[in-house]
Amino acid sequence: MNEIKIFSPATVANVACGYDVLGFCLDAVGDEMLIRKVDKKGILITKIEGFELPFKTELNVAGVSALAMYEKLQPDCGFEIEIYKNIKPGSGIGSSAASAVGSVFGMNALLGSPYNKTELTQFAMKGEALASKCEHADNLAPALFGGFTLVKSLSPLEILEIPSPDNLYATIIHPQIEIKTADSRAILPKEVKLQEAIVQWANFGSLIHSLHTNNYQLMKRSLHDAIIEPHRSKLIPFYKEVKQAALNAGALGTNISGSGPSIFSLCKGIEIATMVSDAIKKVYLSTGIKFDIHISKINIEGIKVL
């Protein structure tokens, strides 16, 4: 096998009270990538469709993560990468993460899987760092492992796979606006009240418990974030209205996906996820702002060979 086509999924990070550590994987949205093993050494990006991204390996997220793995392993061959991008960069549902894991997952498969998923995450972090100026794994981990993942620590990198109920869906709205990474960082508080932090970890522990016990109602009572959301939601137009509409339509919880502008809602079952989508659509249609909406089952498989 010298060529492999893969589906690299979109992901949601910063899941409410699990800010910076909990993420989950989507099914309905993702990039496709073709990885080809060639005789000529080096990493070459030969095709990019969907969005304009740099072809130069060292400037491309998929290229940088591929190089990190390539330089470590030093295989006696090279690789060509074709990228068919469906996830819009800057949308807040792990566009750069999908690119970063795609190349290393594909190369690893073509080489007989010398690396495990945690090791692949580590290579992909080099690609993420190019996109966001800091190494993080909260979109990479769910893209590679699927389902819900908890990044317990970055150094050493430790990723926990958290089980989730079968019937869990996400509805995502992506308002077509740009939020600058610098703005979404600058708006965060450096310090938080101890009492608020306690509420956050009480909710986060409860959320992990709810995922283990298929307890949707507890999930609903735990999907809160009083620390980040009040600040970052200011950067997303009509955030409050979307959230209220989604909750009224039956969402278990609604919050900012990644650092925005996308907004995710978790829902029990596809019927409610669809009603939430309809309700959100109604809010946004009146604003004049362009948007995409995705309804997706939680993808417990993660990245896969097509």
Next chain:
Amino acid sequence: MNEIKIFSPATVANVACGYDVLGFCLDAVGDEMLIRKVDKKGILITKIEGFELPFKTELNVAGVSALAMYEKLQPDCGFEIEIYKNIKPGSGIGSSAASAVGSVFGMNALLGSPYNKTELTQFAMKGEALASKCEHADNLAPALFGGFTLVKSLSPLEILEIPSPDNLYATIIHPQIEIKTADSRAILPKEVKLQEAIVQWANFGSLIHSLHTNNYQLMKRSLHDAIIEPHRSKLIPFYKEVKQAALNAGALGTNISGSGPSIFSLCKGIEIATMVSDAIKKVYLSTGIKFDIHISKINIEGIKVL
């Protein structure tokens, strides 16, 4: 049945990264209480052995929680309470909580169990408030439910029962010194760094996951607290030395029990719990400070009829 004898267990609250929300129940230490249904209306404390505590119902923790339930239910009888106290007040292993739950648990049993355990916790919170000047449930919940409990919220009161591995033991050292509640509160920071709070909830989520998956090694990597411990440990003499000795002897984690001065270590199996006890003993014997040591299996049953 007009008389019931119960065992009301000691408990550990503020379990490392689960500060203020996670507690667990002990087996080897606890109070005994005798609750007697009588014709004469009212709540009377007729005997207290072990430690000097007020007999006046309104000034006694067990009396106050009993009154809260009694006034709500208004039964056509009264109750006498005998308290055989083994848990030293102020030791940090839930002495007042044991008293507070004992009376309401016993009365409830004699009345045909009109209340569930969450409702009993609510009555007992009135007793705890007498002892600690604020209503909290982090010792009451594990005493009543057994095992590990997560107090998700106080208003409304929501208690989650978290499973735990079969072979989990705690070793507790109680240095015979007094820490004033005012001091242990005043020493806490009002604000914490966001980055430290994130580490705390990553660890707490991981700890909950480790309890669900019987993963002792993950438990070991999760039992940290960089927010409270650095401050409160200053009030406990030789805290660092005890912690280091316990970890060297194989403890999964060591931290302050409640607001101290007791120090708990969680251990896999009785052998390691005993080695930890020996190691801690060695540290404290040289200090001249009197101390007690308890080795206890995690008590998954909680309070019980004898």
